[in-house]
Amino acid sequence: DQQVKQNSPSLSVQEGRISILNCDYTNSMFDYFLWYKKYPAEGPTFLISISSIKDKNEDGRFTVFLNKSAKHLSLHIVPSQPGDSAVYFCAASRPISGTYKYIFGTGTRLKVLA
Amino acid sequence: DVKVTQSSRYLVKRTGEKVFLECVQDMDHENMFWYRQDPGLGLRLIYFSYDVKMKEKGDIPEGYSVSREKKERFSLILESASTNQTSMYLCASSLVRVRAFSGNTIYFGEGSWLTVV
Numbered sequence: 258d259q260q261v262k263q264n265s266p267s268l269s270v271q272e273g274r275i276s277i278l279n280c281d282y283t284n285s286m287f288d289y290f291l292w293y294k295k296y297p298a299e300g301p302t303f304l305i306s307i308s309s310i311k312d313k314n315e316d317g318r319f320t321v322f323l324n325k326s327a328k329h330l331s332l333h334i335v336p337s338q339p340g341d342s343a344v345y346f347c348a349a350s351r352p353i354s355g356t357y358k359y360i361f362g363t364g365t366r367l368k369v370l371a
Numbered sequence: 372d373v374k375v376t377q378s379s380r381y382l383v384k385r386t387g388e389k390v391f392l393e394c395v396q397d398m399d400h401e402n403m404f405w406y407r408q409d410p411g412l413g414l415r416l417i418y419f420s421y422d423v424k425m426k427e428k429g430d431i432p433e434g435y436s437v438s439r440e441k442k443e444r445f446s447l448i449l450e451s452a453s454t455n456q457t458s459m460y461l462c463a464s465s466l467v468r469v470r471a472f473s474g475n476t477i478y479f480g481e482g483s484w485l486t487v488v
Contacts, residue, residue: 346413
């Protein structure tokens with residue numbers, strides 16, 4: 258059962274335009290969400306996060322939007338740059354057994370065309 | 372800067388071998404995690420630990436075990452490696468969450484590529 262889904266395996270965007278990456282989740286117990294970026298043969302690196310009590314968080318070119326009623330979050334990158342080309346994972350956290358668990362999606366490969 | 376170090380970047384093992392993947396973090400984090408990454412399947416949680424000698428099963432624990440004897444070290448063990456365990460393995464760590472609606476960044480190591488032949 259995939260609790261965190263990224264339905265678009267890949268996305269191509271022109272340099273300077275907006276990239277929008279989407280993520281859906283099924284478990285209403287998730288209360289904290291994160292986005293990670295991954296280059297080939299490297300570990301994922303943290304980009305931005307959002308608590309479920311907020312609907313938007315912004316950090317430079319990156320903005321994450323959360324729609325709790327739809328169980329949907331999105332990552333906006335504006336303007337997109339060739340160096341943004343990577344695989345992006347969303348992650349969701351929920352309590353379990355007195356601690357918290359992080360579940361990741363399947364990833365979206367972003368290609369920014371120069 | 373947080374440093375999560377995975378001792379082996381590339382390993383080739385034979386079917387049936389016992390395999391140890393070692394991970395060390397230097398930031399005194401309580402939580403440590405093992406994920407595997409496969410094309411089309413994303414990052415799947417194998418095991419995690421929120422304290423020394425404590426462990427919790429993730430979503431795909433079958434065929435794996437873990438050991439956490441010291442706070443900074445979390446080992447993943449493949450008791451009898453099989454070809455379907457060929458994958459990229461990612462270790463990660465984070466501070467413990469202390470309250471709802473907040474969270475901590477998970478920091479990842481560089482990954483270990485395991486090929487089982």
